[in-house]
Amino acid sequence: MPRVKLTVAYDGTEFHGWQRQEPPNAPALRTVQGVLQEVVATFVREPIVLMGASRTDAGVHAKGQVAAFTAESFRVPVERIPFALNARLPRDVQVRHAEIVAPNFNPISDAKSKCYRYIIEHLGPPHHAAPLFDRDFVFTTPHALSLAAMQHAASQLVGTHDFEAFAQVSHGRETTVRTIFSCHVRMIAPRRFAVEVSGNGFLYNMVRILAGTLVDVGRGHLDGNSIPAIITSKDRRQAGTTLPPQGLCLEWIHYGVPAEVIDS
């Protein structure tokens, strides 16, 4: 039975996150996994289980989520699967790629690196209007931010560390050690910043807490040299606030060579 890997993009605004909510506890919640699993099952004409790589929260977007399913057969060549599924999917979720993978492919444990992007805009003086057309994709702050301070702090996050201070307290993971391959802050438009972070995995809310910590540094509430001490503290209260979901996008997940090799 062929196993298929899908690359999935979605606008998370009107989804209650990735993960399917099982009835009867949450009968009516619309999730990406729920919508996509139903469309795939209809397409392959059998019940399937769709396993996703990242359980993105409500409001979080994705350009490169990865999911996999195993089915008896399907009626088109694998390269036509995106077209067949997209014809049945709602407008806010798309399958961008499909390929046959090994029968034991596991999108969670086989992932070598992931990249997230968080968009922050400084609203500036009152006459600067908030984002309008992309308001569901940007976090806005009234505080002026120092790009240099944020870049310096971001560089201190790179490496293999115990990131317990940057995880929501009820994270439920056995180990909180993760490796961040790269963490960059760039200006992508006037008063608009992108935090791009890649790593071998992320704890629950970790990117939103990293971004919140960088905003605290950028506005001068937190010393840019304090990142190592925050990491060492393993104390969630030492890091910054958890920024809201809408600024966050899962950019890509790699299953081959890790991003550190690609980048060099």
Next chain:
Amino acid sequence: MPRVKLTVAYDGTEFHGWQRQEPPNAPALRTVQGVLQEVVATFVREPIVLMGASRTDAGVHAKGQVAAFTAESFRVPVERIPFALNARLPRDVQVRHAEIVAPNFNPISDAKSKCYRYIIEHLGPPHHAAPLFDRDFVFTTPHALSLAAMQHAASQLVGTHDFEAFAQVSHGRETTVRTIFSCHVRMIAPRRFAVEVSGNGFLYNMVRILAGTLVDVGRGHLDGNSIPAIITSKDRRQAGTTLPPQGLCLEWIHYGVPAEVIDS
């Protein structure tokens, strides 16, 4: 009593157009004029009439709609009005500028030039996914389009003509003569085209019909040299189809020197 000119931007997706729908015929329709007029009236603490320059249709967006009202007084300097109104407005409409104008300022008849932009994307082969994050701002077509053919046809629209062939038949205007100052087609991304047209005024659905005619030329259904004959025919059936509203955005309205002088 001061008269105030507002520059207004909105995401038209969830509005039933600009124009207020009067009860009891349409009691529940959400319109930009309806929402904004109510917020302005609350702000100035008196009933006001908000007059808009362009009656954009449901789904049409604006970056530079212009509206005006007259009020006894308001409690802040005029430059703070956008901030005060935006604090009360929903997230999909914004006041970007406010200024005091002459008591007889009429946003419709005083307008010297307007610019609209229509975005068209060629979806290409099935593996090219449709727009996702900006799906409410782009018209998509499965047909390959010739940029050169569209640019040539666009240039033939410039000038003072009777545009009856490019107006919805029930347009209700006394004269259908208008001047187009400029009409350009540009590629703004792979397979994505922007039609930008400025003129001293536009008939009902005129920009959407112009864009539809250019698409017909671009895909080879219509001869690019036929524009003058279509204009001369004054026959709506000779022009192209009316494209849907979501690709259209009202970019700006000028009240000073006309755009032809600015451009030169």
